Amino acid sequence: NGNIVFHGRIDDQIKIRGFRVELGEIESKLADEPGVAQAAVVLRSDDGIERLVAFVVPEPGVAVDGPALRAALREKLPDTTFLITSRVLLNLPGERDFAVAPLPTPEPDTAIPEMEKFASTALFCDRANLQIGQVNAPAIGAICRRLDGIPLALELAAARAKVLSPNQILERLSTHPDFLQSRERGVPERHRTLRATIEWSVDLLPTEVRNFFARLCVFRGSFSLEGAENVCAPGLCESWEALDLLEQLRSHSLLQVLETPGGTRYRLLEMLREWGENALNASEWESLRARHLTYFTALVCENQDVISLLENGALLRAENANFRAALSYGMQLDEVQLTLC
Structure with a gap:
């Protein structure tokens, strides 16, 4: 009809502050730097001020040297702003840490209308192509809690919904270590199974930190700094070093x-705790459980009078899961001495 419709450019050239800039050229310079696997540059407007922002993805197992990258590009590119995402803090001047928490999970008694509002159940059901109902609601909620709301774990579990019901998925999560895996093409090797993802992350740690991480698996639920110092530090580091680890x-x-x-x-x-437990040899696991039992037995003995219970009630309630684990281990010993402190 003679009308001309303009859809935009077919290249990546943009105009900013009177200059025409090829984004691909900037991305190429970024990708040439050591340790950079991929780079993307976009035009962003903040409060009416336009600027170019670069996103950098490091190579697997490599931490990008932020200061060196900035120094190299400062010579090539004027007025640069860097947004770098990483699992590890880079300790750069002006760096801001935004912790990404797991998705919220529903409690066992959550009603179905409320369950549908949780991001974890919504993600699982979307990927599994399921609707929450009276029959599958308990299992779906339990899967989300069992996987701690970890998005990758939920997606891997949902992939099994093509051939298994939520109840069957839940059952196999406890009995098959490599049950969560992907056969999708193009997925990085470290994302094919949850175990591979955890191992890739842990392998980035220094040896002492990695060993300390494995020892922490002896705790159930949460734990205190004092617990980590008394149970996990002996034979590995000084107790005062536990905070740094x-x-x-x-x-x-x-x-x-x-x-x-x-x-x-x-x-x-929980998925990390289970991995750490499996990474320990039998003798180290027994030593840890023995120190765990000793520490929590002493904690109970120190807080038996009424005044101590009133003062430390919140602390003791927080240790309920650890008290139960310590008692369970004590009952398993060949010679159990039940002593009233």
Whole structure:
């Protein structure tokens, strides 16, 4: 009809502050730097101020040297702004840490209309092409809690819904270590199974931090700094070094830090805890459980009077899962001495 419709450019050239810029040329310079696997540059407008922003993806197993990258590009590109995403803090001046928490999961007694509002159940059902109903709601909620709301784990579990019901998926999560895996083409090797993803992340840790991480699996639920110092540090590091090791695990996104009425506590996601338990040899596992039993027995003995219970009630309630685990181990010993402190 003679009308001409303009859809845009067929190249990546943009105009900013009176200059025409080829985004691909900037991306090429970024990709040439050591340790950079992929790079993307976009035009972004913040409060009416246009700027070019670069996104950098490091090569597997490599931490991008942020200061060196910035210094190299500062010579080539004027007025640069960097947005770098990483599992590890780069400790750069002005760096801001945004922790990405797992998706919220429903409690066992959550009603179906409320369950549908949780991001974890919504993701699982979307990928599994399922609707939440009276029959499958308990299993779907349990799967989300079992996988701690980890998006990758939920997607791998949902892929099994083509041939298994939610109840069958839940059952196999506890009995088959490599049940969560992907056969999708083009998926990086470290994302094909949840185990591979965890191993890839842990392999980036220094040896001492990796060993400390595995020892933390002896705790159930959350734990305190004092617990980590007394149970996990012996034979590996000085007790005062435990805080630094916890901080390194937090900076690698392998540890959750919780603020509770009883003070700051720490927690491993259940899938990480199970991996750590399997990484320990039998003798080290027994030594850990023995120190765990000793520590929590002493904690109970120190808080038997009424005043102590009132003062430390929040702390003791937070340790319920660890008290149960310690009691369970004590009952399994060949010679059990039940002593009233």
